[in-house]
Amino acid sequence: xxxxYNNILQKLCHHIGRFASSGIEIxxxxxxxxxxxxxxxxxxxxxxxxxxxxxxxxPINVLxxxxxxxxxxxxxxxxxxxx
Amino acid sequence: MxxxxxxxxxxxxxxxxxxxxxxxxxxxxxxSNESTIVVNPTPTYNSQPQRLADFDTLTSALEYAATGxxxxxxxxAKGNLRSTLPYRVLKQNARVSARxxxxxxxxxxxxxxxxxxxxxxxxxxxFACRYAGLIPFAMPLPVNLGSHAVYVQQLRGILEGSQANxxxxxxxxxxxxxxxxxxxxxxxxxxxxxxxxxLPAPDKTLQSNHPDETAYLQYTSGxxxxxxGVIITERAVMSNLQGxxxxxxxxxxxxxxxxxxxxxHDMGLVGMLMTPLVTQVSVDYLATRDFAIRPLxxxxxxxxxRCTVAFSQPFGLKLCTLRVRDSDLKDLDLSCWRVAGxxxxxxxxxxxxxxxxKFAPAGFNINAFLPCYGLAESxxxxxxxxxxxxxxxxxxxxxxxxxxxxAVRLQADGRKYTEFVNCGRPLPGHTVKVADDAGQELPDLxxxxxxxxxTSIMTGYFNSPEETKNALQPGNxxxxxxxxxxxxxxxxxxxxxxxxxxxxxxxxxxxxxxxLAEQQPEVRSREASAFSITDANDIMTxxxxxxxxxxxxxxxQSLTSRLQRLVYMAxxxxxxxxxxxxxxxxxxxxxxxxxxAARKGFIQRTDLTDQLSVESRDx
Numbered sequence: 001x002x003x004x005y006n007n008i009l010q011k012l013c014h015h016i017g018r019f020a021s022s023g024i025e026i027x028x029x030x031x032x033x034x035x036x037x038x039x040x041x042x043x044x045x046x047x048x049x050x051x052x053x054x055x056x057x058x059p060i061n062v063l064x065x066x067x068x069x070x071x072x073x074x075x076x077x078x079x080x081x082x083x
Numbered sequence: 084m085x086x087x088x089x090x091x092x093x094x095x096x097x098x099x100x101x102x103x104x105x106x107x108x109x110x111x112x113x114x115s116n117e118s119t120i121v122v123n124p125t126p127t128y129n130s131q132p133q134r135l136a137d138f139d140t141l142t143s144a145l146e147y148a149a150t151g152x153x154x155x156x157x158x159x160a161k162g163n164l165r166s167t168l169p170y171r172v173l174k175q176n177a178r179v180s181a182r183x184x185x186x187x188x189x190x191x192x193x194x195x196x197x198x199x200x201x202x203x204x205x206x207x208x209x210f211a212c213r214y215a216g217l218i219p220f221a222m223p224l225p226v227n228l229g230s231h232a233v234y235v236q237q238l239r240g241i242l243e244g245s246q247a248n249x250x251x252x253x254x255x256x257x258x259x260x261x262x263x264x265x266x267x268x269x270x271x272x273x274x275x276x277x278x279x280x281x282l283p284a285p286d287k288t289l290q291s292n293h294p295d296e297t298a299y300l301q302y303t304s305g306x307x308x309x310x311x312g313v314i315i316t317e318r319a320v321m322s323n324l325q326g327x328x329x330x331x332x333x334x335x336x337x338x339x340x341x342x343x344x345x346x347x348h349d350m351g352l353v354g355m356l357m358t359p360l361v362t363q364v365s366v367d368y369l370a371t372r373d374f375a376i377r378p379l380x381x382x383x384x385x386x387x388x389r390c391t392v393a394f395s396q397p398f399g400l401k402l403c404t405l406r407v408r409d410s411d412l413k414d415l416d417l418s419c420w421r422v423a424g425x426x427x428x429x430x431x432x433x434x435x436x437x438x439x440x441k442f443a444p445a446g447f448n449i450n451a452f453l454p455c456y457g458l459a460e461s462x463x464x465x466x467x468x469x470x471x472x473x474x475x476x477x478x479x480x481x482x483x484x485x486x487x488x489x490a491v492r493l494q495a496d497g498r499k500y501t502e503f504v505n506c507g508r509p510l511p512g513h514t515v516k517v518a519d520d521a522g523q524e525l526p527d528l529x530x531x532x533x534x535x536x537x538t539s540i541m542t543g544y545f546n547s548p549e550e551t552k553n554a555l556q557p558g559n560x561x562x563x564x565x566x567x568x569x570x571x572x573x574x575x576x577x578x579x580x581x582x583x584x585x586x587x588x589x590x591x592x593x594x595x596x597x598x599l600a601e602q603q604p605e606v607r608s609r610e611a612s613a614f615s616i617t618d619a620n621d622i623m624t625x626x627x628x629x630x631x632x633x634x635x636x637x638x639x640q641s642l643t644s645r646l647q648r649l650v651y652m653a654x655x656x657x658x659x660x661x662x663x664x665x666x667x668x669x670x671x672x673x674x675x676x677x678x679x680a681a682r683k684g685f686i687q688r689t690d691l692t693d694q695l696s697v698e699s700r701d702x
Contacts, residue, residue: 033665048376060372061255067229
């Protein structure tokens with residue numbers, strides 16, 4: 001389980017890195033909006049990549065509680081475990 | 084993370100990944116009403132003669148549609164058909180749910196709040212309310228990362244403003260609704276459609292509706308202001324629908340609609356949910372979220388099901404142009420699309436041109452564009468251009484527009500111009516006039532406030548006599564808050580009144596200031612808000628608030644001074660630039676920036692409270 005989670009986190013950081021402002025280190029505590037500058041259009045692209053990468057569907061209601069990279073990784077892990 | 088993820092405690096939500104297996108696995112219990120396996124969408128061609136919205140009330144329209152074979156179809160993010168709701172089934176389910184609602188001890192005219200996800204349940208509840216003589220209204224979905232608290236606050240504002248008696252949300256949103264409803268005395272019952280289904284359906288007679296009764300409320304909230312509920316009667320909505328389907332879209336047998344527009348937006352509710360019903364036409368829905376993430380799915384639906392009518396805001400077209408890959412075009416055939424309606428925000432000709440150019444190889448016909456103008460206060464639509472003619476536009480001299488408020492058609496090349504899209508003529512039973520600040524009607528090509536009179540105008544804002552008085556002028560002329568001009572009977576919208584900054588008697592469009600900012604690489608579109616403030620000495624200053632991600636002091640300073648320089652160069656006035664963190668600027672339920680609220684926020688942050696009484700307002 002822990003291995004799965006780390007794997008998710010690693011892949012997620014890779015995807016976020018493609019959208020985030022360059023030169024900023026991405027850590028689990030990074031704030032997606034304020035630190036990594038993921039705006040609404042980038043978010044749509046990021047969600048699409050996440051869905052393709054992890055073969056899941058991310059419901060819009062749960063994004064309202066996502067602020068950090070870790071929140072997002074937790075969410076993916078939760079959806080994957082439930083499917 | 085807080086408790087909004089409740090995957091363990093409920094059947095997997097309709098949007099969670101249950102779709103990898105066979106179609107039958109894709110159904111969770113709550114989606115299945117009568118039929119559990121959906122193989123085919125409802126047909127395009129009906130078994131009954133088409134009637135074009137010649138009904139007194141929405142339920143009488145449904146009674147007729149229910150004698151045919153057409154209806155609503157719901158597709159998932161991957162383009163699979165998830166469920167269908169033929170009008171025949173809708174009628175049956177809505178009538179049963181109506182009795183369940185009445186079993187809660189509600190009185191005629193009580194308000195029922197429904198969080199409006201794109202589901203069959205929303206439509207069933209909406210019509211259940213009408214059968215029961217109750218007043219339904221749609222509440223929005225959350226849209227942003229981390230927006231939990233803001234969203235709950237927004238819902239609460241609407242619940243309070245509407246004095247709702249019952250509130251419903253599906254399993255995905257019930258937690259938010261529960262939080263918003265906490266402690267509200269008037270609410271008798273809060274739950275999901277599944278919970279409602281478990282209640283008894285007492286044997287009550289359902290009365291037919293009267294054209295004069297309120298059909299529904301339409302909330303048009305900004306995110307920080309008190310939301311306003313537009314009251315629409317059965318007569319108003321049927322009048323508007325008749326104009327839309329006959330004169331606006333020219334609906335006929337063989338039409339089929341595709342839509343991703345949210346049901347909580349007037350264009351989604353009236354345009355894409357009621358229009359098909361009152362013409363007994365089938366419609367294919369994609370959830371707004373699924374469109375936003377994969378806009379291609381909407382175009383695929385149109386292509387695959389040979390849809391003829393689909394509407395969008397300009398922003399939706401932009402998403403398609405930006406995000407659909409060229410390699411996807413070969414699988415699309417959009418030649419069936421005869422009405423590509425555009426409305427709900429200012430239409431820029433370039434947005435339409437870019438879209439047409441991108442999708443021409445897929446058979447999109449630029450003549451399918453159908454610009455229109457409207458607002459929730461007039462049910463939905465006010466003017467429509469002509470179907471099959473594409474969009475027309477007028478290039479007017481930019482200087483004359485600002486200095487003299489006159490739209491002078493561009494005579495020579497090389498002058499700075501602004502291009503406006505022709506939004507067409509008023510629907511039958513409606514009149515549009517343009518007036519100056521004193522209320523005097525203006526001739527063609529003179530820019531002023533757009534006023535509308537006609538049969539689909541709202542009765543008022545629910546429980547807001549003051550706001551109603553501001554919007555509905557003597558003689559029942561609706562002040563739209565928009566600016567525009569008429570030319571040869573056609574309406575051209577030039578901006579919103581709050582969008583105009585008057586400095587030294589010159590009209591400067593706030594939009595122009597914002598666009599200038601958005602041309603800077605550090606500033607994204609929809610993240611700049613411009614308005615004006617006046618100090619004690621009556622000196623007017625333009626304020627530009629920018630959502631900014633720059634962290635270094637030098638970068639921020641560079642952006643600020645560049646913007647001040649550019650605004651001065653373009654408009655000859657000084658400008659105050661404030662950089663704020665992302666998601667500070669308030670947005671309306673349809674995602675537009677609210678300048679009124681942005682201005683209020685700025686004034687509060689900078690402690691200029693004596694500014695709050697100044698004239699500016701938007702809606």
